[in-house]
Amino acid sequence: MYGVGVGGGGGGNYDGGGGNASSLFGGGGFMPSQATNAAEGTSGGGGGFPKSRNAQALLPLTVKQIMDASQTNDDKSNFAVNGMEVSTVRLVGRMLNKLDRVTDVSFTLDDGTGRVPVNRWENDSTDTKEMADIQNGDYVIVNGGLKGFQGKRQVVAYSVRRITNFNDVTHHFLHCVHVHLELTRPKSQVNANTATGTPNQTMPRDSMAYNQSPLTNQASTFSAPQNTGTGTNMIDLVLNVFHDPAVMNDDHGVGVDYVSRRLNLPEETVGKIIIDQVDLGHLYATIDDHHYKSTMNG
């Protein structure tokens, strides 16, 4: 039983703009007025996710995986992790900075690998009861949709539940590791495992086989950035420093010398990359012209 004296409840969608409503349906959820014409075998949720090119999936993730997620198109509203487009995510961490409003509750989730803002819109009394039961510092399981808006990442929660069995924390991180290994396994071995695993009925084996089409699209998406060669790699290295939770949580940001020491790269090279990223809008100056932070959730 979840919570003492609390009815609990799952995620709920909210009515908003046409675009938001369309994208939110992709995460599924409880809709009393759901149309009955959805055929078996197809994804639920009304019209579905227009831009989705593979099956809907629910990925257990860490905050760091979310921050490292690459953007899949120019409007920066979709993300890919391990080559899989992210729609619904599951996170486990501590609730911080809880802020109650009439229409929604927002908080920061910190799972030890990073922090991410979470928003929970309240549609009915069950949602309100669920959120009222949880306080700052509590460990929670969050299921929701990953959204990007103006370069920042956030999770719109469908379900937030307080953890009472702390084995759930361990289980979640192990599940993240397992799914990561599954999704990053070389394709040839996937086929081999599929072939060898099926006849062996007594051995539980997970072999991940997924649609080829999205991979092709992902590859074509990645091909353009690869033209820059080593420059892209170094840019990623520099940006990863700014994505470090310690750096993200420092209001003053860090300077060129810090990044240079950390990456063991020349200050001149690092400085040039930082100036370029400021022009692109990925970094911004803080207390002076020598300290910078990432615009991502900055």
Add this chain to the structure above:
Amino acid sequence: MAMARLTPNGVAAALAGDTNLKPVLQIVELRGVQVNGAGVTRGERFRAVVSDGTAASSALFAAQLSDHARSGALRRGSIVQLSEYVINEVGPRRIIVILNLEVLVSECEIIGNPTALSETGSPIPNPTRVEQFNGAPQYGLMAGNSSNTTTKPSDNVPLFQNSMAGNSSNFATRPSDKVPVFQPTVQPSYRPAPNYKNHGAIMKNEAPARIIPISALNPYQGRWAIKARVTAKGDIRRYHNAKGDGKVFSFDLLDSDGGEIRVTCFNALLDRFYEVVEVGKVYVVSRGNLRPAQKNYNHLNNEWEILLENGSTVDLCPDENSSIPTQRFDFRPINEIEDAQNNAILDIIGVVTSVNPCTTIQRKNGMETQKRTMNLKDMSGRSVEVTMWGDFCNREGSQLQGMVERGIFPVLAVKAGKVSDFSGKSVGTISSTQLFINPDSAEAHSLRQWFDSGGRDASTQSISRDITPGASRNEIRKTVAQIKDEGLGMGDKPDWITVKATVIFFKNESFFYTACPNMIGDRQCNKKVTKSTNGNWTCDKCDREFEECDYRYLLQFQIQDHSGTAWVTAFQEAGQELLGCSATELNALKEREDPRFADTMLNCLFQEYLLRLKVKEESYGDERKVKNTAVKVEKVDPSGESKFLLDLISKSSALH
């Protein structure tokens, strides 16, 4: 003349205690005798009369030689060489117990004059014979007391049943070339008491105890000794019976031939020997009383056990470490335990892969005891759960747990574990079980090498019940995408799989159907009923109307995992497992527009479950679709599932 020459005076010398002579003798009489112990027939033994051509003596064959006698290799007239024998002292009489012999001639004519022996019985020796035994003149005089011959079968039974017979009427015969005629010589032999006493003292001095193998021990020997290592020493146990309070302890012995026997001491003898005996040391044990082994407590490979008594000795033997092994095992591979009988006692050896914490169990008699389980695996590709009871939990159990937690996986030998078939096969400790951590044996070294060079990650199948619920032996774990990618459900039979997934959506407007409540025998009809115009419910199958109908789940919902999304149907049992209430109750909430209706369903959304699915392709008109039906739904247990994931992760890491 025979090919083999009989040893002159062989019989007399053997009876005098010379156990290294190895005399060549002829069997002049051979007969089977039924041996009874504790009211149970223990098999046929063979008794004989052996001759050196001049004198003859009774002889008994050890159990291991019975087959020779039974098969005819040994028979009347055989000439044999006694390579190993001891002298049994039965009151005033002496018998040669033959432990080992070699048949030189299978059959030939009787040498000398033994024919007269069997025909004339026991003759009275003449004076010249007395002179020949000038060292023991009373011995000759004893012959005069004999009133029966050894050829009478009925007189032999007391010989074997009562080794303390002081005045046995049987006596070894003495063949003679002439019948004595001097009547006056007979008269002095009618004073038995003083001669008997002198006789006993003399014989003891002439026959010191001889060390024999444990396997040769039997209740019919007089003086014996064994040299063996103590392999186990039990605790002092106190008891109360009709005779009053008492205490007892036992220790097990193992000699250089691999023979094992248990030794038990009561009361005063416990006080005398308990501190003397130490496990691992070698002792000479002599002059105990043999009784049948109590198999309920004693699982050693011996039909006898030793009860020490006042005249017994247990003497330490230093510097005796080379020839006597430390321990004797009869290991079975773990895969053979699957076929072992319940309650079988056996030895196993394996690598300890996990040790669970100690728990306290309340037995049926109200007493508390401790229990700890661990898992062993070996090269047979199997693992088994071993349960430790009582003191084993804190003694070996704590040590093993500490080692496993530090990443050391010790080899463990279990001697005399008991097989249990409760929830698969497992092995438990009993009072006589012994546990050896990292024993110094060839099997242990082989296991260590196997484990360190790949066995650690080898896939083993447990023959015990599955500890990790999510990794049940009978379950095939799949992802949602695999249902489609692997074409599950397309064959003649449905595919049964287990999926770990999150429920993300319910069709809530119709989640049940109206069912026929009629009971046919002990089963409900459950066919769909329709409402008739008069408000009653009609069942076409039963052809009846009912005022009330039953509500049963027909739940449609979507599940999602990291690989995809799928629709699932759940009927009554799985629906109840998922939602936690019956369809009747849920429908009542809905019709009353009770907020708990929504709460009940929302409670299950975005929860993770293990769903057991039946996947089968079905036809709907011209269209064929694969349908997933949930037959069992359970909440994910994070602890068990974590263990399962760790196993998968270690396998995945090996592939990268």
